[in-house]
Amino acid sequence: MSLKLKKWVAIINPNAGKVAVQSEWIHIQQAFAKYGVVAVFVFTEEAGQAIPMTKELIREGYRNIAVIGGDGTLNEVVNGVMLSNVDPKEITLAVIPNGTGNDWARHWGIDIENYENAVALLVNGDVCSIDIGKCTYMIEGRPGERYFLNTAGMGFEVKVLQKTDKVKRMLKGHSRIYGLSVLYNAMFTRSHNMTLAYNGNTVTKKIFSFNVGNGRYSGGGFAQNPTASATDGCLDVMIMSELSLKKVFLGIKYLFTSRLLKHPSVKSIRTEKLVVSAAEKPYVEVDGVVIPSSCPVTFSVASQVINFVVPQNSSKK
Secondary structure (H helix, E strand, O other): OOHHHOEEEEEEOOOOOOOOHHHHHHHHHHHHHHOOOEEEEEEOOOOOOHHHHHHHHHHOOOOEEEEEEOHHHHHHHHHHHHOOOOOHHHOEEEEEEOOOOOHHHHHHOOOOOOHHHHHHHHHHOEEEEEEEEEEEEEEOOEEEEEEEOOEEEEEHHHHHHHHHHHHHOOOOOOOHHHHHHHHHHHOOOOOEEEEEEEOOEEEEEEEEEEEEEOOOEEOOOEEOOOOOOOOOOOEEEEEEEOOOHHHHHHHHHHHHOOOHHHOOOEEEEEEOEEEEEEEOOOOEEEOOEEEOOEEEEEEEEEEEEEEEEEOOOOOOO
16 A cells, blocks of 8 residues: 555654654644644653553554654554564554654654654655564563664663663753763773673673664664664674773774774674673663663564665665
């Protein structure tokens, strides 16, 4: 079916991003009207609500879901899709970005500054079948799982996110908070022993941080896995080994200048599965959500399982 003929349900996080949706609501409605997009609008009221909301909307028969919010809301909707009782290949997702980082939209080149251009994709965009990452772990002695669209990781970036979350609400979700948190935590985070298994190899060493990428960006535009593809059936993994203080600050310089993979302590791999069987600090982050997990932690990928609306000629990213 042509995108022009699809009826959408839009899940809106009214508190996402630097500018609350309430103040932009009239402009969003005008954009939907301008392009003749038929949609039902529903609002979340608290964190985590978009997961059961998505499951219920799918049960009611909706198959085309637009997210007006950020990467966190988008992650909840993806988990709702994956935990629903329908084949996820029946679902088409889209995003009108209004988050703090908007890194999934940035990966695809979706306009993160202009609602109208993002809404226009619901009519004239391409539909791409994309990969979905999955993280399984133990939590309080029970197995847990969380799907991810963009990135996941352990180590330093968990510390950065924990500090970021403490001050984000005070500053209305400004994307610069992540960069400031990187600088602050670089002085206090230490490497920890981890055992990683991937591509038939098992390695035990001190790890400062690693990032698992289905998408390329995190933290509002930092390219930790700049060659990641969301359509190749693999995950890109940036692994940063133990660092001296001098190399920590060199890493920050490389991160802020999109050259992280050139750092002497960084290794980049591509794999379908990564298992962390032991870690001194096993907390994991999944699309920015920090989970108090314990090992074993497994990151895997399902190839091309959900349809996503993207700009024309960008479907190979």
